[in-house]
Amino acid sequence: xxxxxxxxLIASVIxxxxxxxxxxxxxxxxxxxxGLSGVVLxxxxxxxxxxxxxxxxxxxxxxxxxxQLPDAGRVMYRVDVTLDEPKKCTVLxxxxxxxxxxxSDRPSEYICPACSVKLWDEEE
Numbered sequence: 001x002x003x004x005x006x007x008x009l010i011a012s013v014i015x016x017x018x019x020x021x022x023x024x025x026x027x028x029x030x031x032x033x034x035g036l037s038g039v040v041l042x043x044x045x046x047x048x049x050x051x052x053x054x055x056x057x058x059x060x061x062x063x064x065x066x067x068q069l070p071d072a073g074r075v076m077y078r079v080d081v082t083l084d085e086p087k088k089c090t091v092l093x094x095x096x097x098x099x100x101x102x103x104s105d106r107p108s109e110y111i112c113p114a115c116s117v118k119l120w121d122e123e124e
Contacts, residue, residue: 008045012038060088063101069094077119081106093119 019035022028054062060082069076069092076094081087089102091110098114109121
């Protein structure tokens with residue numbers, strides 16, 4: 001089950017609101033039970049820790065999966081470049097699925113070392 005904390009908080013708001021409506025309708029036994037249940041759900045929801053996602057080490061070491069890309073009538077490839085320093089670039093060759101990591105920005109031209117297919121060439 002994902003987003004457990006958010007589910008508890010939403011349920012608590014619904015219970016507290018329903019308890020308030022029952023108290024306006026002068027049904028105090030139901031209002032007290034549901035309202036207190038909402039407070040308990042709120043406390044539980046606030047005490048649950050959320051997943052913070054990836055650590056900075058996991059982010060810096062991330063690479064895409066090494067799989068072949070589907071044929072789309074031309075050579076397919078995938079290039080991922082980090083935004084933060086140090087610049088890292090990963091190039092995934094579509095025809096053979098070779099993944100290469102470079103310690104620089106995106107190169108102006110690239111030929112796959114595994115299958116010798118020219119993926120791109122940017123003439124300036």
